[in-house]
Amino acid sequence: MWRHGRRWWPKGRPLRHRHLRPNATPLLSDSPATVDELGRKPLADALAARLMRLQRDEAASAQPKAVMVHLHGPWGSGKSSLVRFLEDTLTAQDPPWLVVEFNAWRNARVKPPWWNMLTEFKRALDRRLPWWRRRWLDLRWAWVSPSVENVYMVAGGLLALAAAAFAGSTITGVIEKWQGTLGGIITATGVAISFLRAPMLGGRRAAESFDALRTDSFRPFITLFDMLATECPCPVLIVLDDLDRCDAGTVTDLLEGIQTLFRGQPVVFLAVADRYWITASFAQCFSLFEDGGDKARPVGDLFLDKMFQVSVTIPALPVAVKRAYLGRLLGAAETDLPEEARLPETAVRHEEIQAAIAAAPEEQRPALRAQAVARLSTAAADKVVEHRLLRWVSYIEPNPRGMKRLVNAIGMTQARSLLEGRMVDFDAIVLWTILELRWPRAAAAITADPTLIDAEGQGPETLQAAWRDPLFQKIACELDEVQVRG
Structure with a gap:
């Protein structure tokens, strides 16, 4: 016997319920994943x-x-x-x-x-932070933050100092001193801070209001x-x-x-x-x-x-990953995990890494791709990229910031291409990354229709405008449809 709701059913007897079917697809959550099922x-x-x-x-x-x-x-x-x-x-x-x-x-x-x-x-x-550093941070935040709520915290702090200063005096004496001196100072300070700082935070016209009060x-x-x-x-x-x-x-x-x-x-x-x-x-x-x-x-x-x-782009999913993921969503049984594979230590350049992955059995390639992505994210790998970029120095923006951004972008493009299971030539990655960084709309048009890379400026207006730049022409002529599809 087994139980469903309040009823017990004999084993082997089919459960006839319009909400429960033998091949029903389960409801799935759209929350961010906590288990990496897509190789991300x-x-x-x-x-x-x-x-x-x-x-x-x-x-x-x-x-x-x-x-x-x-x-x-x-x-x-x-x-x-x-x-x-x-x-x-x-x-x-x-x-x-x-x-x-x-x-x-x-x-x-x-x-x-x-x-x-x-x-x-x-x-x-x-x-x-520990509690004592939190309290110290709260006081500093209250003093700097131009918010009306903090007026009461500052006033409370001053009141505590006043109590300490008047310790030992009679209650009547403390009240008289408070009314005569300190009370007036705190009241005036609170009013001034309220008028000067209250408009700044929490309102929809905060910046404009406060801007009118101070330079x-x-x-x-x-x-x-x-x-x-x-x-x-x-x-x-x-x-x-x-x-x-x-x-x-x-x-x-x-x-x-x-x-x-x-x-x-x-x-x-x-x-x-x-x-x-x-x-x-x-x-x-x-x-x-x-x-x-x-x-x-x-x-x-x-x-x-x-x-x-x-800049990092979410990688596309290889067909094998899509198939395995869809199978898990539909409740298919998990297959045995492949034997652990290691990427050769001598594989440092992009071509060497791709060759090592291609030579491995299909079931070992996801693990090798993950190791390759980790290897390409190191400072040593960036040095290799910088050295190989010397060949394309005339295509690179002549400023340090642009060069650093290009090295970072190439590293992330390498990682994305490996995770997507694509075999792409390193020089093609460099040229495409330069093109995508400088002319992203033209790159988007070519991505949608790779034949446009050989169209010599024919196509959408953004591509025609980019083609007028001699540097774009040089890069486009170095690439072909096969490389772009890769």
Whole structure:
């Protein structure tokens, strides 16, 4: 016998219920994954290794700056799951990173948009600090933060000091002294702070109101952020999630605020959003600059190019991974795990790694790809890439920032191509990465129709505009349809 609800059924007797069928497909959750079933964790580990190096370099420099990273992918592509694996990797370090999760969409109605980001930063930091450092941080936050609620905290602190100062006096004497001197000072101070600072935070016209009262209206925000970053005993990652659900004003205000106000500390910001949503937001807010501009590189793309040091695209799923994942969703039995495989230590260059993976049995390739992605995320691998880039030096932007961004982009493109199970020539990766970074709209058109790479400027307007650039022509002539499809 077995039980269903309140009834017992004999074994072997079919259960006739219109809601329970033998081959019914289970309901599935759309929450971010906690178990890596799509092979995304190797990419998260590779990104984590790159972020740790960038943050360490910035922290050691004479003038540290924030690290801006962009994770691109359309809705439903698995960005949140990859972020979850990234957080797991960073919090497992020694010391563990502080990860601040800020959902831009849920906080879009609060202006300025980065105020709630600061409060989320403080909440996360409070959970990491001992109690006595939390109390000290609260006092400093109350003194700096231009919020009316903090007037009462400051007044309470002054009252405690007054009680200590008048210890030993009679109650009547304390009251008389309070009414005569200290009470008037605290009252006047509270009123002044209320009038000067209350409009700043929590209201929808916060920035505008406070700007009318003082010249450097954003200095308290900068001070608060610097204070939190300095007080934090470990590296910090701030995740800006759901940006591609916000309106154009929120996207531009948040990213511009981070770029202009919070760049003075070696904190890593990760913007999780569809690339085209961000570029369209900047294009809408700065439409004045579109008139007469470069059609191949519109203003939205330029903002994206100058804002982020590292851009990562969610990889596509190989057919084998799709089939296995779909089988697990439908309840198919798990197959035996393949024997552990190791990537040869001598495989360092991109071609050597690809050859080693191709020579292995099919069931061992996922493990080898994961090892390859980890190997390509090291500083030694970046040095190999930099050396091999000398061949294409005339195609690279002549500035250090552009070169560093290109090396990071090539490393992540290598990782993505390996995880997708594609065999791509290294030089083709370099050329395509340069093209995609400088002319993303033309690259998107060619991706949709790879035959356009040989069309000599024929096709959409963005591709025609890019073709007028001699550098674009040189790169396009180096590539062919087969390489682009790869």
